[in-house]
Amino acid sequence: SVRAVVPVMEGGKVIAIVSAGETVTNVVASLAPRIPFVIGAAALLVIVGSAGAFVARRFVSRVTGAMRPSELSRMVSYYESVLHSVREGLILADDSGRIVLYNDEAAELLDLPPAAGDAQPVEVSELGLPPTIAALIEGGGRAVEESHIAGHRVLVLNQEPATPPGGSSRRPVGTLMTLRDRTEVQRLSGELESVRTLSDALRSQTHEYANRLHTVVSLLELGRTKDAIDLIAQQVELSQSLADDVVGAINEPALAALLLGKAAQASERGVELRLDIDEHLAPSALGPSDLVSVVGNLVDNAMDAAAGGSAPPWVRVTLTTNDALDCLELTVADSGRGVEHAIDDRIFSRGFSTKPADATGRGFGLAVVRQVLENHGGSIELLQASGTEFRARWPVAKKVGS
Template identity: 45%
Template structure:
């Protein structure tokens, strides 16, 4: 059985509350109106009774031998003129002189008269011959010089309850119409609100919404990709733990996940590259964003609900390790290609040496073999004796072979010894490999092309200073300030502009710095706790 939706429950609750409030208001108004009608009837009856009691005509008439003959027509005229239901004039011993029903004349009055006999006027609700009525009883005094003569008769004027209810009904009709209108307006407002809630909640119940929130919460914080939700003003509404890790911002506390407040982009410690992407309005597909610590692939889409555009969702994938592996693969590929080229070249030279030997020209063959091996062997021996890190060793050997193929002289200046693990191997590949590639691309094809690589330890051999320079003129001054931004390159062809950005990122991860002076790029990598420990162990 499907449970009621939130909209239906809210509509039913509001309608019941409105109905109860309307009923309560009608009851209160009914009681107040009834009290007003009874009070008006009592006041009118008292006013008419006192007027009659102070009429000299009545005083003279009650003193006659037959008061009824004079007072009954008088009472009938009073009833017709004032709209009261009865006017009863009686003797102090309750004998009626007048009555609405002539057959009741001469009989005893039914009601309270003690207070009137004592000289007081009063009102009451009492059931007499005409049924329940609101009546006033007033004493009729003999005219005296001081106005306090004896009570010679009594007058009772009243309005039956049935007539008061008629007056009450006229008032209640208005009240009921107003209550019906209030109920109608309140019901319409509740229906409109429930319709809106049904639209925005898709007719789901509270329990279903709670389960959906729990599911979405679990998915949001368990996926391996970063997720950032923004509203139409580009404020960050929600992000998961992975996004906080990739963007370097504090995670949302668990007690605020149910109702997180939107945070303006400017208040989050975001990298400029990421902030620029999140501040845009367009859709992004597989866009590469390089931050000081990560290489991110960004996908961004618009969120459109039934009411229109409501915000954007951005997913972040970490490709830092992929870029590192790509760099390592490129280095190994370079070394492999260089070795294959050298093998082909050595085969040609070996055939030449064999031919010289067959021609009985052994001295020339020996001289050719030694001269060709001397330069490369000297470089290899220098690198092998100085570099203890195998990855850097392979990188430098591979780049030297690659430089030779491209007609560039690679001059490597190394200290007596570079301790292993001073810098993580993957960071060395990214830094040194991209700087050498950049230099080779800059001078390849030019006359007398030279690339110089200098590696110098400092801080008791725990830190490294790496310098790569070429014989070219250096980068264009117009792009020098933006050279380490992604997509900025001095090359004309596409597919460039990421190598130096990766260098900057790797240097930042190591807490180092990079500077450019002409065609010389200098990277300073400070000592770390691990590199210091290894340097001290080697001493």
């Protein structure tokens, strides 16, 4: 039997004992009907728990790619290392156009705060990105090797849909943008363009003087010495007059040489080049290379337009000091057909041109000019006129430090 004995106390003394008991046979008889229920409930709990564990494991396996916690931890560490070590800026945005993460290089290129590992998605408008880059991220469109200005930097951007592993049939989760700094390359490209412009001008000048020299030699061989002397005197007077006007007004030898060369180039192409330069121009904030790039590209475009326009073709170059705005002002006009209103906003875009492409490509001159000017606090605009007229402004040298 199973018994329990309890003493009865009074005044601290045991006055009686109560004993109760039950035989084992009766206990077994009472519990026997309940055993199947207990076993069934336990079995059901085991089955439900096993099913729940199986479903949970399938879900976790699908989410984590069947990787164990240690493997997940190692993978996250590797990905973080790659993300912050790569020398290209990376920006991942979700399908709502919010920025999910970016690496250290992107933060440096776009002047963003350091990326936090547990940061929540951020609206693009909260980060102060350049308008063109912000619009590209929010739009979620595809971009291939697009150039954008971010402060003083020139960035080349690519953007593609961010698709999870498993094939292109899976729905993209957002977009991935890569950024590369091309400021130094662009600077070298501008210098190369400046050298090319100068070399073309010098080539035209050499060709012009070669023609005159051949004429003088022929006159001497024919015994017409006086005519040869008169031709030399006339050409020297014209050249010296132009050189005196240009060199006397411009205190930058490279720019003076460029304009003299362009005068010879214009004469070779049958275009009248009119130069109107203020005496004693203020010093320019642009360096020699940038000056040659800006003036050379604008004059080249103007001569191309004038040559294809109505006769007589002409190009007018005006360079003055704007005392009211404390800047230098360059105006380049031509007798060409002008620019259609429909493309006014596109002519400064990289790669856009109204002229057929050649071996070196087209559509970079005006883009380079605008970039150079904006990098130095200047500007350029298209003025509506009978032909084409551009006006460029940039600070004088004393504004460099301010």
